[in-house]
Structure formats: structure tokens, C-alpha cells
Amino acid sequence: MKPLSINFVEDPLWRRPVATRWRQILIGLGLATALAAAAVYWQWQVLDRELAETTQAVALARGEIAARTPPPPAPLLLSEPQIVAINSAIDQLNTPWPTVLDGFERVASSHIALLQIEPDHRRRLVKGVAEAKDHQQMLGYIAQLAATAPFAGAMLTRHEVNEKDPNRPLRFIFEARLDGSSALTAPDAEPSVLMK
């Protein structure tokens, strides 16, 4: 006969016999799950702590960098007239004087006296004042100038006889339009040139 399992003192839960294999499997699974959960929780705690430390280090580094870096300059706020004036000055400085002067040199002759040239960058042209002995020479100069680089054309805007001069020369004012390529490059530039 088998022993009797009779005892008025109840065994603690952990000492009671496990009845079935399924219960053993369930207990094993429960223990494994509990262990896995504990491992995940522990790992999560470690990662959380590392993340907090890293965030704190980044915040400290940012503070140090901010302390060492000078404050950025205040943005330059310009009014529209100022911008227009600056752009105008830049365009004036960008006038291709060597090319322009070369063009005038090529058409220069003893019959024409070039008195003054003045660039008008907004209209991309050069205004000039010159004197000739007669109308024929004046028109020839204008035609020659229009065909010479860097000019894309020339136009007579005004002419008159200079009565103050005893030779009574023909004084005329013209506009020579610059072509696109010469207008873009300006290795040496000055705001304006006045020639007499």
C-alpha cells in the first residue's frame, strides 16, 4: 500500500506536489516569462539611465559651446533706397573702363575732339561730348563708333555750333550703347571719368 499524505499542517505552496505535467510546463513558462521580463526591464533601466546621462552630457556640451561662441551679429537690415544706392554704386564700379576706353581709342582721329564721356550703367550706355569741324566728320565718327567694340550702337542726341570758339567747331552729344559681354566684366573700375 502507498503512504498516506495526511497532515493537518498544510505545506507551504512551494512544497506542494505538482499534480500534472501541464502544470509543470505552465510553471516553467511562467518562470521563463518572469525572467525574460526581468531581463528586459533591467536592460530598459540601463538604457534609460544611459540616455539620461547622454542627454545631460549633450546639454552640458551645448552650454559650453554657447558660452565660448560670440553672439552672432545682428542682421543688416537695409531700406529699399539704400539697396538701390548700393546696387547703383556696384554697377558703376563694375563699368568696364579699359574696354570702353579702348573702343574710343580705336575710333579717335585728329578731326574729332572727345571732350567728355560719362557712363550710364542703368541704361547700359556711355554718354559722350565731342567736337568736330563739320557735320560730315561728326556723322562719320558716330557711324564708326557704332561699329566698334564694345559698342553695339551709337546715337547722336544733340549738336550745336560752339560760338565761343573762334574756329566755330560743331559740338555734339552722343550715346554709345554697350554690348552685353563687355557690360558684365569690369576688372578695373572707377565710378566715373571726366575728360576734357
Place this chain on the structure above:
Amino acid sequence: MSRFPGRDLLLGCTNESAVLLARGTSTPLEVLASADLDPSTHASIEALCGLVAELKSTKTVSIASRSALSVTMDDSAARSFIVTPPGGAQGLAELRATVAARFAALYGESPEEWLLAADWHAAAPFIACALPRRLYREFEDAARANGWRLVCVRPALVQVWNRVCRSIPADGWLIVGFGKTLTLVHTLGAQLASLRTVRLPEAPGVAELVELIEQERLRSPMPGAQRDRQSLLWSGSADWLPETPTMAGLASRTLPLPPLAMTFVHLSEPCQLACQLALAGSPR
């Protein structure tokens, strides 16, 4: 760390006496406390509770705290009975309800005041035992008051059964005798058939025992072939256990528990019985 490791406490209880023994691997058996009722006092559960309560003030200088306390009850102080589980019983709760109903039917008392324990089985008859809750609380209080661990409270029948279970006949009777209490467990086809505890007026002789066995055989008549297979196994510490190889026409065998040492002869007779019960609960 305890200065006295390895000492187990054994408490034996009858309706008239209680004895607490200490047993160690390298120390002799020692009576720590003993108490018995005045002969003029009526034995009762209340009186036994009073005896156990006296153990709370036991001088236990030589006993380490957390020592294991095993209690063995005389079969007349506890109640043992056979329960046949209902067909298709499912779950321990259903078996517990069956045991409670069986207890109420047998003894006509509500099981509320009794602590029930059983060798639970869903498909075969099993033994159930009942102990007054008040008495169990006294055991717990005595253990708690002295810092002991109450590990075991069992009737003498269960202690003896577990000692001699390999020798219990599949068809026949196990007869357990302590003092004047005799418990008969009838087995039939390796299953429990009946259980009865008899309180004897005095120590029986062989003739009374033969008569008792014949009465038991009449209670459960068997066909001739089965009757021939029946045998008897006697165990316990009673000095009237028979030594004869046959009794009432049945093969008989006796496996008595070890007798008490001479150092206990100074105790009263009820206390000596309690000592025998306490020793029945000691590990072999």
C-alpha cells in the same frame, strides 16, 4: 547560529496526557515537558487543550528556535473515517465537500469546528481525518510561543500506516494499537474497505482479540477464495499486540514500534503512552 542544531521536537497527545520529547542525532532522547490529567478529571478536548497550553511555558533553553515540531495524536483524540468519492468527482473542492458531508453523517456534528485532512483520491475510497480546530490552534500557539516550526500534526494511525505501508496486506486488516485504543483498517483488493477505532475498557487478551477479529470478519463476509487471502498486520506500541503467526484462522504478523527506553519508567502510564505516540512521529 544555534548551539544545538539537529534536534527535532516530538509531541504525543492522548485524551489524558501530553509529552514533549527532544530528539537529536547525537543527543539522547529527552523529555522536555509532560502533563497529564488528574484521574478525577473527565477527559475531553477542553482538558487536552489545557494540557497543550501548558507546553507554551516549556523551558527550552537547549532547543534552538525554528526547531521542527511533529505532533502525533492518539486515534481516540482525532477522528478517522473512510470516504468514497462520488462518481465523476472533479476537483478538490468537490472532494472536500464530500468529506465534510461524510463527517456530518457519521458523527452528527457540523464540520465547521473540525479541521479536515485526507489522502485525497478522486477514484478510490480514501482515509480522511478530523481534528478539533481549537486543539490545532493550541498546537500553533505553543509552537509560536517557543519559536518552533509546526511541521506535522497526524493521528497515530497515519504515522503507523506510513511506517509499515509496504507490509499492509492488500486483503485483510491493519490493526494499530496504542494504550487502550485500537484502530482497524480493512483492505479489500488493495483498496480501503472500512475503518474503525475502538476504545477498549482494558488491555485485551488474545481471546478478546480473536473475538474482535471474528466480529470484523462477520461485518464484511467474503467468498471462500478471498477469505483465504486475508491476513492481519499488527502494529503500534501497545504491549498487548499478539505475537502469534495465526489468529482467527488468518495469517498474522506483528510489526511493533520500538519500545520505550527504561529512562521513561518514572513517567505516569498516560505519559508513557504519550511518549510512545510521540516516538511514532519521529523519522526512522
